[in-house]
Amino acid sequence: MTRVLSTERLASVRIVQISDIHVGAGLFKPDLLTAAIEETNALEPDLVAVAGDLTMEGHRWEFEEAKEYLDRIGCPNIVYTMGNHDARAVGYRHFEDFFGLRERSITVEVPEGEAKVVALDSTKPDLDEGEVGREHYAWLDSEFRGWDRGPKILVVHHHILAVPGTGRDVNNLRDAGDVMAILRELEVDLVLSGHRHVPYVWSISGVRVVHSGTVSTMRVRGTMPPSYNVIDIDAESVKITLKQPGKGKEGEEALASFARTPVKTSEFYPEFERYVRYDELPFLRGRSEGPSNP
Numbered sequence: 001m002t003r004v005l006s007t008e009r010l011a012s013v014r015i016v017q018i019s020d021i022h023v024g025a026g027l028f029k030p031d032l033l034t035a036a037i038e039e040t041n042a043l044e045p046d047l048v049a050v051a052g053d054l055t056m057e058g059h060r061w062e063f064e065e066a067k068e069y070l071d072r073i074g075c076p077n078i079v080y081t082m083g084n085h086d087a088r089a090v091g092y093r094h095f096e097d098f099f100g101l102r103e104r105s106i107t108v109e110v111p112e113g114e115a116k117v118v119a120l121d122s123t124k125p126d127l128d129e130g131e132v133g134r135e136h137y138a139w140l141d142s143e144f145r146g147w148d149r150g151p152k153i154l155v156v157h158h159h160i161l162a163v164p165g166t167g168r169d170v171n172n173l174r175d176a177g178d179v180m181a182i183l184r185e186l187e188v189d190l191v192l193s194g195h196r197h198v199p200y201v202w203s204i205s206g207v208r209v210v211h212s213g214t215v216s217t218m219r220v221r222g223t224m225p226p227s228y229n230v231i232d233i234d235a236e237s238v239k240i241t242l243k244q245p246g247k248g249k250e251g252e253e254a255l256a257s258f259a260r261t262p263v264k265t266s267e268f269y270p271e272f273e274r275y276v277r278y279d280e281l282p283f284l285r286g287r288s289e290g291p292s293n294p
């Protein structure tokens with residue numbers, strides 16, 4: 001099947017991807033976050049994606065401080081997702097108070113089109129690993145399937161694919177296989193994740209999975225410095241650049257570059273449904289049909 005890439009008609013889209021801010025006691029560096037926000041405003045992106053771990057321990061004062069910083073971002077299109085650290089200490093209550101819904105789907109006007117951006121909460125209370133969860137699959141499908149006005153972007157904190165240079169991989173997305181299959185099926189263009197504090201990009205079956213590092217802490221791994229990502233999409237290419245806050249051009253490094261049209265040379269034979277099926281959930285069925293049990 002030939003993919004009709006609606007996004008080919010788009011002139012250019014710029015996305016800033018920030019994650020793992022970790023406001024709180026310890027290794028948080030306010031100067032790095034301030035620099036990243038000033039640079040983000042100078043870059044004038046179409047979208048800012050904050051891919052989770054806004055706080056260290058999920059405490060209210062941490063969310064409050066994070067909000068004070070992030071309110072300085074001038075871009076009108078900004079999405080936030082929960083990270084595992086935000087899910088500590090019942091932190092979702094504070095997340096909702098300061099940042100609104102933990103999950104949402106928005107459309108963002110971009111030159112000659114609209115991007116569909118879905119922010120999904122992959123956290124579980126007090127666990128470091130994540131899960132999209134079967135209850136979300138039908139929602140992803142309803143948001144992305146058939147979208148033909150621009151790029152399809154999923155923002156989710158936990159990594160779907162392993163990130164090199166991060167040590168033992170024990171806290172990824174627990175249902176990563178099914179989620180990858182769904183993203184391929186739905187022809188999602190970009191997945192923006194954080195969590196591992198190491199920036200890295202994979203492109204698999206047309207899905208570009210982009211991980212950002214930690215923007216404003218010294219909770220780094222190996223020799224990787226604090227960083228965030230800038231993603232530039234134009235008619236020909238998708239370019240992902242790592243930027244170290246406050247380091248200017250010297251702190252810039254190309255992470256990956258792809259042709260605008262995703263490379264999809266593989267064929268997949270068994271029916272998708274053989275692997276993943278979207279359950280009809282009893283609590284949703286009940287809503288449309290009334291009580292199913294007398």
Ligand SMILES: [Fe+2]
Pocket residue numbers: 020022053083085195196197
């Ligand atoms: Fe983190």
Ligand SMILES: [Fe+2]
Pocket residue numbers: 053083084085157194195196
């Ligand atoms: Fe995390």
